[in-house]
Amino acid sequence: MHLKQAETRHQASLQGIKSLNWAVLALFSLGSFLFGDVRFAAGVMTGGLLAIANFGALGHTIQRAFSPEGVFRAKKKTVVAKYYLRMTAVGFAVYLLITRQVVHPVALAIGLSVIVVSITLFGIQSALKKSGEAV
Amino acid sequence: MSKKTLTALFSSVLVLGSASVVLAADPSAQAAGLSIYWAIAIACGFGIGIAAFGTGLGMGHAINGALQGTARNPEAGGKIMTTMIIGLALIESLCIYALVICFIMVFKIPDFAAVVEKVFH
Numbered sequence: 742m743h744l745k746q747a748e749t750r751h752q753a754s755l756q757g758i759k760s761l762n763w764a765v766l767a768l769f770s771l772g773s774f775l776f777g778d779v780r781f782a783a784g785v786m787t788g789g790l791l792a793i794a795n796f797g798a799l800g801h802t803i804q805r806a807f808s809p810e811g812v813f814r815a816k817k818k819t820v821v822a823k824y825y826l827r828m829t830a831v832g833f834a835v836y837l838l839i840t841r842q843v844v845h846p847v848a849l850a851i852g853l854s855v856i857v858v859s860i861t862l863f864g865i866q867s868a869l870k871k872s873g874e875a876v
Numbered sequence: 877m878s879k880k881t882l883t884a885l886f887s888s889v890l891v892l893g894s895a896s897v898v899l900a901a902d903p904s905a906q907a908a909g910l911s912i913y914w915a916i917a918i919a920c921g922f923g924i925g926i927a928a929f930g931t932g933l934g935m936g937h938a939i940n941g942a943l944q945g946t947a948r949n950p951e952a953g954g955k956i957m958t959t960m961i962i963g964l965a966l967i968e969s970l971c972i973y974a975l976v977i978c979f980i981m982v983f984k985i986p987d988f989a990a991v992v993e994k995v996f997h
């Protein structure tokens with residue numbers, strides 16, 4: 742029972758990060774629309790979407806590979822193949838976006854930072870909550 | 877010679893070889909003698925190599941710790957996995973940054989895009 746509750750709580754925290762990703766992407770996109778041109782905003786949005794898709798795929802692969810008790814249940818080759826496929830897809834997408842000059846490269850880097858920013862924000866939020874509970 | 881040494885040797889040759897291909901295909905760089913472009917080409921190759929090395933090392937440590945923790949305390953498996961996914965995303969983003977910077981830099985080399993087109997078409 743206790744294990745189930747803990748599992749649900751951690752699933753909820755992962756879901757919280759996923760929601761925060763979209764919020765941060767929306768904020769970044771809005772800021773880039775207001776302070777930059779359309780190409781810059783497109784770069785931020787594309788980078789953000791790419792980062793979110795990459796994070797989602799990573800989470801999905803690992804969650805499918807392990808049982809809630811931490812037992813490895815997937816085929817080793819499948820997990821490795823999925824990992825390389827994901828990295829190749831991200832690399833190729835970044836290559837296309839930069840070489841075709843579809844988006845601004847700096848904006849793309851800002852967009853790719855969406856996950857880092859949201860995880861940092863989530864960490865700060867959790868730390869503040871914990872310190873509030875301790876007091 | 878061990879497999880790791882061979883891989884490292886092969887990667888180094890590949891990185892240095894790609895730099896010479898870029899130089900050979902760029903007449904303006906050849907005419908200018910030692911230009912900045914060779915440094916860009918080598919920096920990009922080594923940059924992404926070092927980034928990938930660091931990412932691999934970091935991810936290996938993270939997964940090692942997570943699996944050891946889960947093996948010792950299976951009840952905490954879910955918590956450890958969630959934290960590991962978050963950590964892996966953070967580590968991986970560093971390599972993606974390096975890739976973006978390398979792409980930006982490498983396409984500053986004149987005629988590099990033409991070389992890529994020639995290779996792939």
